[in-house]
Amino acid sequence: MSLNCLGAIRSSYHKFSEKEKKIADYILEKPELVIHRTINEVADDLNLADATVFRFSKHIGFKGFQAMKIALASEISTPIRIVTEETDKKDREKALTEKIFTSNIRALQNTIQMLDNDLIKNAIDLILQAKRVELYGTGTSSIVVMDALQKFVNTGIRACAFLDTKLQSMSASQLTEDDLAIFISHSGSNKDALKILKIVNETGAKTIGITSNPKSTISLNVDVSLYTDSEQTEYFTAPFSSQIAQICLIDAICFMLLHSKKTD
Structure with a gap:
């Protein structure tokens, strides 16, 4: 199971320093923006050093900022795909049932990763x-x-x-x-x-x-x-x-x- 970025941030939020909470808030509030930003741009937006952002990525379990961005991009793109599929009125009952189950399974998988x-x-x-x-x-x-x-x-x-x-x-x-x-x-x-x-x-x-x-x-x-x-x-x-x-x-x-x- 791949590491869930938003889940990792939420589960560790209470442990973060003030600077880390600043980065965490930025990612939680603007995940769509972060995936298109470089580490330098994120650091500049937050008035922090690049190294601080890099260490934050490591702290929540990723090898670096890029790895964290890849995981984040996967998380926020998946729901969009699901919603697009769900708007197809020609879906049969089995397909709809599978989508609901898949959504709930994902919530459980993400929760497991978030547990401290x-x-x-x-x-x-x-x-x-x-x-x-x-x-x-x-x-x-x-x-x-x-x-x-x-x-x-x-x-x-x-x-x-x-x-x-x-x-x-x-x-x-x-x-x-x-x-x-x-x-x-x-x-x-x-x-x-x-x-x-x-x-x-x-x-x-x-x-x-x-x-x-x-x-x-x-x-x-x-x-x-x-x-x-x-x-x-x-x-x-x-x-x-x-x-x-x-x-x-x-x-x-x-x-x-x-x-x-x-x-x-």
Whole structure:
């Protein structure tokens, strides 16, 4: 499996220095521009040294800037090809089904590359140490929350979740320093979730965020941030594949929780 440039940047974002975050933001916001730029032009745009941009490419796993550009070009051109194919109304049911599956498979593959083992371990430790775990998510994320709730309870974790935002706020205010709150959000910037996160942070409870955006408010204001990738198609918006990736990530976490309990 080839290295995913955007995924590598998102997964390592929390580790970057200020200069590296400057480069990361530039690539995440303007990937179509970057693939047509030389290393000198990118460095000039950011008022950085060429060597700094080169070291950034190495830091995220590439041999150099050119190798990173090739990977980036492949990533941003593939969705364009898929959308063009999807607009063909003569596609048969099998072809359409294959495209949806391919899109979701790609989201899972990219998510695997984005996962940081140290962060996963930190998340597992927080869950095992927590007196109780509360899960938060609104809108489409509530589906993932309820799936996660069942799985956590099945692993022996004292977990709960509420779909009503008022109940979420009330329950969040009663958390303590011994508790853990897990926020699941595709964008990481849902207004209701942000209000609850503010309440939770005031209680001193530990927090985990599962989002698709390392620069989101949730990602930047939790103790451990985990990321999933997503693919947008003509038929379904990005959260659709994001939900699948989030569910698989939670499956992996629950499996590791069971494994940790058996080895204790």
